[in-house]
Amino acid sequence: MLKTSNDSEINDQWQEAIIRISQTLFFQRDDASILSALMPLPIPCRFIDLVLFLPRRHFSCDRDGPRAGPEPDLEQDLPENHSRCVLPVASPRRRFGDVYFTRTDGYHYSQDERAFLRRLAQLLAVALENLAVQDTLRLENEVLRHERDHHRILVDVTNSVLSCLDMDALASEVSKEIHRFFGIDYISLALCENAGENVRLNRYVTHYQAGKPMRREQTRVPLAGNTLAQRALAQTEPLVINLQDEPQWAEDDPHLAAMLREGVHTLCLLPMLFGHKPLGILKLAQYQQGIFSESNLRLLSQITARIAIAVDNARAYDEITRLKDNLEHENIWLNEQMYNSGSFGEIIWKSAAMGALLEQVQMVADSDSTVLILGETGTGKELIARAIHELSARNGKPMVKMNCAAVPSGLLESDLFGHEKGAFTGATTTRHGRFELAEGGTLFLDEVGDLPLELQPKLLRVLQEREIERLGGSKVIPVNVRLIAATNRDLKDMVAERQYRSDLYYRLNVFPILIPPLRERPEDIPLLAKFFTQKIARRMNRTIDSIPGETLRRLSQLSWPGNVRELENVIERAVILTRGSQLNLRLDELQPAASPPVVRPPVPEPAMHRPAPVPLENDETERQRIIQALREANGIVAGPRGAAMKLGVKRTTLLSRMQRLGISPQAW
Template identity: 55%
Template sequence: MSYTPMGDAAEQGLFDIARTLLQQPDMCALVNAVRLHINQTGLAEQVNLLLCHPHQPRVCFFSVDGQGEGIRYEDETVLANGPIRRVLSRPEALHCRYHEFTETWPQLGKLDLYPPFGHYTLLPLAAEGRIFGGCEFIRDVDRPWSEKEYSRLQSLTQIISVVAEHIQTRRVSSDNYALLCRERDDFRLLVAITNAVLSKLDLDELVSEISREIHTNFNIDSISIVLRSPRKGKLNIYSTHYVEKSAPISAQSELDEKGTLSERVFNSKEMLLLNLHHQEQHAPYERMLFDMWNNQIQTLCLFPLTYGDKMLGVLKLAQCEAHIFTAANLKLLRQIAERIAIAIDNALAWQEINRLKERLVDENLALTEQINNVSADFGEIIGRSDAMMTVMKQVEMVARSNSTVLILGETGTGKELIARAIHNLSHRNNRRMVKMNCAAMPAGLLESDLFGHERGAFTGASAQRIGRFELADHSTLFLDEVGDMPLDLQPKLLRVLQEQEFERLGSNKIIQTDVRLIAATNRNLKQMVADREFRSDLYYRLNVFPIFLPPLRERPEDIPLLVKAFTFKIARRLGRNIESIPADTLRILSKMEWPGNVRELENVIERAVLLTRGNVLQLSLSEMAFSDPAQSPPEEPETDIAREGEDEIQRIKRVLKECNGVIAGAKGAAQRLGVKRTTLLARMKRLGIDKDLC
């Protein structure tokens, strides 16, 4: 390009133009300033800038309309294959008329960027020996530029080249600085969120902290953590919805995994970004989002929470407006999701450690309780009678199965001993049997003791507690006195037996358990079912394999064996030396009724050992208020006989009146009617009988 000497005035004019152009903030402003200059000087009516991308075949078009509003257009084909391509291959000016322009580049002629014109020229923009674009000057009239005008255009283009490169460099520096500032801010935010979530080990507190941080920093409306439930095919969702900024709504729910967006992310392990419309069919969670935000369009973004090779869950973000999920935000949220995955893995591990720790504590307490309550005589079963041999055969038959066993018998017959024998012969004997006496536990605490409770489930629940069913997982649970279980608790026991799952008090989390149940009672459950004191469905579920323990009076041949065993065991414990038991003592003990059964016999022997002086067992029947059954037969209780024409209501009222309203005891109405006190009370309640009005 030739240089034409100029006078001082011309040089001053170019200096003023250069100073004006250098003050322009961007390319469109630069074009507008050049347009004003060429309009004033009559050089041209329109000017456009074409800038080439340094690493891609892409050209950017800058211009202004008649009102001075900027026009920016960019593509990879039409502009790149237009006049600029010829200038890049041959760095010299290009001149043409409108019909030549449209014939050579018809695709450009179809764009609104080039309305009909008279004459056109394109001069290259160069810097440091490299052409980086071109400057188009357009005249409305078909009049080419004179040599003097063309020289002025060349000088002006040189200035435009310097200014355009300066604006590009400034823009790149500004972009780089903005990017650096954003990366710095993102790093600070990432560190802050990482520290916040990693400091939370409780899962509920962690989810709350995650929701607060993401909402505060990204203004996202709904944040959810989705984890797989212990129940197969189920998902647990921990959600926080900011419908009202000052009062977020937190919720936990369980739903089916099949057909959900979370299932897609679990399977693909890739981020999912999509827009939802309320007219479409959606899973329950997405439908709930539309209901919560009045059917506004929802943009959902789901990030996989992966730590190592483990897919822990899904971070689900919902927003009514899509502009939140920009490329920069998605990149940062992906990094945050990686930190959240680490925090969730820590929380789940801490939760499992706590569960195992609390389980160990509760197991130790339960086992200590059992050891303290187990009598030494339950080391083996004592008895050679036909009745006891039948029981032992039943024990051997049922022990290896997982069937529920119901042990029936009077108080003191050794039902717990039979339960322990079944457990010891089963394949579950590698773990301790867990036991519980339903009659010894207050009704209000029985449910908590059976199923456990969460912290804060009720007044006084200051810590989480593991229930007996959870302690007995893969073992045996012995429920003694199951007939005394409250009616309102029986359906929950039935559910565990049928489904092998339950929930702690104060929790909606389903806990799976593998427990073999052995129940025992001294009550007539069949009669209780008839009297509506015991659920029939639970009775049939318990009565899978009943074992009846005979009372001691029905196996008198076992009494001498039991007496000898008790005597030597108690004497050893008390530090006494008893070598023999008189035959008369054994004969008399064998003839007694023993209403308290084996437990009563043991108490009698312990008292005899305490009173014995010497090495021969001394038993004083008179001191123990015993009488020979052969000499004093037991008094038969008086039983009322229904009178002719008397229905059940009339009979109960008459007996109550005769007993002065007394229900229990030897002279009570229940004894007269031949039923238990609880049975009579249930009947009175059913028939609407008030004892005070009789």
């Protein structure tokens, strides 16, 4: 025992030792450091060996310091000069283990010394409990930090992909975000596409390689056979494959075989589902092992679910855009409005010549034959085409109009047959052509004589085979369309001059209809003048209920080189100038014409030459002015930079003239 002057001095030494031990213990960060903190302290009770037993581990401490070693046999008999004190290490909430104090100096522990050691064991328990609390807090903090990082990644990826409505941009954003957060080298977004009865995968692949530029590619492959893609689509959980362990998957897949040769071994395939509907697969690959841990797979599955929503959104947006474009085209190029009741709508006639023509219209309407409408500019070829359509069995389907002279030659093929996405610069979406828009109905090709020679064989093929191919595509699309063509040119002469294919001419000329010019049916002119006066006055919110007889007589004497369209222009100008209820048409402007029009299809020569009219603005000249203004305004009609402002007319007036001349703002 320690020799001291008195008991109070011993108690003070023990108290001081307890304080110093407690101050030291609570700054330790692990079990071994707590144990080692006991040894160098000057305590009044000298123990030589100390062993701390905790569940599944123990620590020993002697003059050489603390250590974890083989478990000593503490149950064996002690030597004669050894004594031992065994105490529990326990707090009010839990028991940590036991502590063994062994004395080798030949003395036994006194009652006071045992009390001191019990106090020491209690301090040890408090220190271990404090350490356990710290460990628990550290683990919980690590879990929270990990979850926070995962949530942050999930939010960032979600915000990035859900804002992408274009599929190419979506695929690019997905690869960028996954590479940024996970360092994954190979990202493939494979989307299911239906191609008839078969299913294809549209793959967007991004490959990151150290020291090399990023590589992107897009391919379409059939989904057939026993492939990893089919296996992944058939389940809802991620599929992780090591190609080194299962090389059979690369035997029939050149893409996987190439990856294996490049050293990419570990694959992860995550099925994309939306409402239990498989949309595709997110395929990830990595050179090194261990990237696809359980935690990462859980996060990647959540990211894949967000990508599936983005894919569905992009497809819905693409479908809405396509339908919107179709509606817009139908609004512009299909039936602008339903015409008046009756067999021939707005066809105004009284003459025998028109009566004979409309009899032909009734006869051919019941058939499905191709019709070629001939006539001078402005005779109303589109009205005759509409009448044929309305009297046919196809009247429940659309009639699509296309003016071959109004569309630039470089856009004619795309406009007529459609194009696939990416077929040319600016083709950001798949577009249906006029043949597809007219499915089940009628396609009216106006000014078919202006069709470029290189496109004529393709039109001939459609007439013969009843099928088309979109520009940039390879898929054959069957079409069920009746064709009505119109021209003011002499196609027979063009064939003789090798400006038009003879086989196409014969295909178009199955049932020709020649519309007589207005000068050959003068009895129709008063009816047309009254009709146009009422129509235009109603549009301008005017009331004009009569036309002077002399005006009608003078109108009937003109040769009208511009035909019905020219007559409508003259009436519109007169309505604008009229201030009362009677049409004010200046008679001095209505001089009898003396010469027939220069450009016209072959028709019988007039019986006599008539005087020439006062020069009016030629329809073709007006047409070119409007087209040029639309080009300069990028197709915008109204507004301070619109074509109407450039031409110095009202928006409604310009739209009326564009409709009359068959001009579409979207074509420019």
